[in-house]
Amino acid sequence: METLAMGAAVAATGVKVAAQPASAFVGRSLRVSRLSVSVGVSAARGRLVRIVAEGSKTEGLSRRAQLPEDDGRSDVQRPATKGADRKMSVKDLPVEEFKGKTVFVRADFNVPLDDKRRITDDTRIRASLPTIQYLVEAGAKVVLASHLGRPKKGPEEKYSLKPVAARLTELLGQKVELAPDCIGEEVKSMKAALQEGDVLLLENVRFYKEEEKNDVEFSKKLSENIDIFVNDGFGTAHRAHASTAGIADYVSRRLAGLLLEKELEYLAGVMKNPKKPFVAIVGGSKISSKITVIESLMNVCDKVILGGGMIFTFFKADGKSVGSSLVEDDKIELAKNLVKMAKEKGVELILPVDVLAADKFAPDANVQTCSASDIPDGWMGLDIGPGAIKQFRGALKGAETVLWNGPMGVFEFEAFSKGTYAVAETLAQLTKEGAITVVGGGDSVAAVEKAGLAEQMSHVSTGGGASLELLEGKVLPGVAALDDARIHAAGGESCSDSQPIFQFEGNP
Numbered sequence: 001m002e003t004l005a006m007g008a009a010v011a012a013t014g015v016k017v018a019a020q021p022a023s024a025f026v027g028r029s030l031r032v033s034r035l036s037v038s039v040g041v042s043a044a045r046g047r048l049v050r051i052v053a054e055g056s057k058t059e060g061l062s063r064r065a066q067l068p069e070d071d072g073r074s075d076v077q078r079p080a081t082k083g084a085d086r087k088m089s090v091k092d093l094p095v096e097e098f099k100g101k102t103v104f105v106r107a108d109f110n111v112p113l114d115d116k117r118r119i120t121d122d123t124r125i126r127a128s129l130p131t132i133q134y135l136v137e138a139g140a141k142v143v144l145a146s147h148l149g150r151p152k153k154g155p156e157e158k159y160s161l162k163p164v165a166a167r168l169t170e171l172l173g174q175k176v177e178l179a180p181d182c183i184g185e186e187v188k189s190m191k192a193a194l195q196e197g198d199v200l201l202l203e204n205v206r207f208y209k210e211e212e213k214n215d216v217e218f219s220k221k222l223s224e225n226i227d228i229f230v231n232d233g234f235g236t237a238h239r240a241h242a243s244t245a246g247i248a249d250y251v252s253r254r255l256a257g258l259l260l261e262k263e264l265e266y267l268a269g270v271m272k273n274p275k276k277p278f279v280a281i282v283g284g285s286k287i288s289s290k291i292t293v294i295e296s297l298m299n300v301c302d303k304v305i306l307g308g309g310m311i312f313t314f315f316k317a318d319g320k321s322v323g324s325s326l327v328e329d330d331k332i333e334l335a336k337n338l339v340k341m342a343k344e345k346g347v348e349l350i351l352p353v354d355v356l357a358a359d360k361f362a363p364d365a366n367v368q369t370c371s372a373s374d375i376p377d378g379w380m381g382l383d384i385g386p387g388a389i390k391q392f393r394g395a396l397k398g399a400e401t402v403l404w405n406g407p408m409g410v411f412e413f414e415a416f417s418k419g420t421y422a423v424a425e426t427l428a429q430l431t432k433e434g435a436i437t438v439v440g441g442g443d444s445v446a447a448v449e450k451a452g453l454a455e456q457m458s459h460v461s462t463g464g465g466a467s468l469e470l471l472e473g474k475v476l477p478g479v480a481a482l483d484d485a486r487i488h489a490a491g492g493e494s495c496s497d498s499q500p501i502f503q504f505e506g507n508p
């Protein structure tokens with residue numbers, strides 16, 4: 001039977017189309033208002049159903065859409081993009097449509113740099129190449145955008161994407177010019193001067209505070225001279241920023257890049273039905289963005305292991321002395337609640353029994369092993385201790401699925417790298433034993449690469465926070481902003497389903 005599955009959307013209006021044959025809609029106009037629309041297409045394969053969408057969140061954009069032909073890839077092959085959730089990827093658009101178009105590609109080139117600003121791990125840059133090469137070969141004019149670090153004071157040389165432009169030039173085998181800015185007249189002219197197959201890298205979008213505020217005017221400026229938006233920055237897809245989401249309102253198409261698509265497919269597949277026992281390991285230094293995920297992790301995981309800079313807020317919450325270790329005081333109450341919640345839920349929330357403490361934040365610091373409850377004043381915990389390494393190995397024994405984000409210590413300094421490498425080795429062993437092991441995050445991946453163990457993980461993800469938020473079941477804003485594969489235009493305009501506002505028109 002041919003049916004259009006408009007589930008929730010239809011339920012909300014009371015317009016019953018779910019049971020209508022698809023043929024009933026052929027040639028008809030549909031208008032749906034203020035709804036989230038899910039349209040199944042496989043049963044209506046080969047048929048065109050025109051949907052006129054009005055009053056969308058994008059003022060002034062006329063949005064005509066047609067259901068595409070089934071692309072032949074089954075939902076089983078594409079678990080993350082199953083059914084109506086599937087977003088249009090660059091491969092879903094006929095390749096000729098890119099020719100001569102200026103395509104804005106949001107990548108995540110937030111790569112680790114050493115003190116001489118040399119890239120220490122280029123995984124994220126290499127991971128972006130398939131999309132860039134695809135667009136270059138299709139004859140697009142490629143405009144790349146990214147952030148690097150968290151600049152707070154406008155443009156700063158240390159956050160410039162200059163090293164990334166140089167690395168891209170080497171890897172692509174063609175000149176990738178770095179624009180002096182990401183918006184403005186000069187950048188506009190540089191975009192206009194691009195030839196088919198050229199690649200231009202914009203300077204760090206976070207040099208403007210408007211980027212993180214998802215400012216409308218800034219989004220419009222980013223979209224100047226741009227035809228198509230491609231989001232390939234999985235690592236930043238959990239941010240609702242101007243270059244990851246806002247810009248989508250001012251272009252004619254919004255597509256997933258090949259990396260974003262691949263990450264979503266893999267991670268949603270794993271997370272949907274994780275083999276148990278499922279263990280999450282969370283470390284690193286982005287405490288405020290990641291501590292909030294722990295509650296959700298406890299709903300799906302059997303154990304949550306904490307390491308890195310994350311632990312001292314928990315220790316302080318428990319009344320322990322943490323010296324000058326990294327602590328976020330405004331998260332102490334949350335940490336207390338999480339410990340309580342873990343007990344109530346019967347989930348093991350595992351904190352290290354000991355840490356390596358340093359007398360300064362430096363590779364040549366004096367080091368001592370301290371019990372977790374006893375870090376002296378003036379000393380800071382920079383790695384988990386030898387007791388914790390054994391403890392974590394024990395906790396991981398028998399795990400069938402492991403998701404790891406955030407190094408266990410300041411692995412960039414050899415003296416504080418043992419905890420991180422020990423976890424990487426344990427995961428490599430678990431992979432050999434048949435477990436699914438996923439490592440995500442710029443620095444976590446750098447650590448696993450440095451240890452020479454990346455190949456021994458089931459999946460190395462370019463996103464840490466993004467993969468954790470996917471695991472929470474959240475819709476990532478950088479994904480929500482993209483066109484739904486099931487509703488896209490054949491003729492130059494399309495509709496995003498991030499806040500679709502449709503209304504049925506006519507009577508089928």
Ligand SMILES: Nc1ncnc2c1ncn2[C@@H]1O[C@H](COP(=O)(O)OP(=O)(O)O)[C@@H](O)[C@H]1O
Binds near residue numbers: 285286406
């Ligand atoms: N105990 C600690 N104190 C301070 N920084 C830490 C500590 N443990 C780990 N880090 C730092 O955390 C950083 C990575 O954190 P984060 O960005 O959250 O991870 P990822 O990039 O893998 O998502 C690393 O640069 C590491 O030096």
Ligand SMILES: O=C(OP(=O)(O)O)[C@H](O)COP(=O)(O)O
Binds near residue numbers: 149440443462
């Ligand atoms: O490195 C990143 O995230 P990750 O450390 O969670 O992998 C992304 O580039 C996002 O950076 P942000 O956390 O400063 O928004």
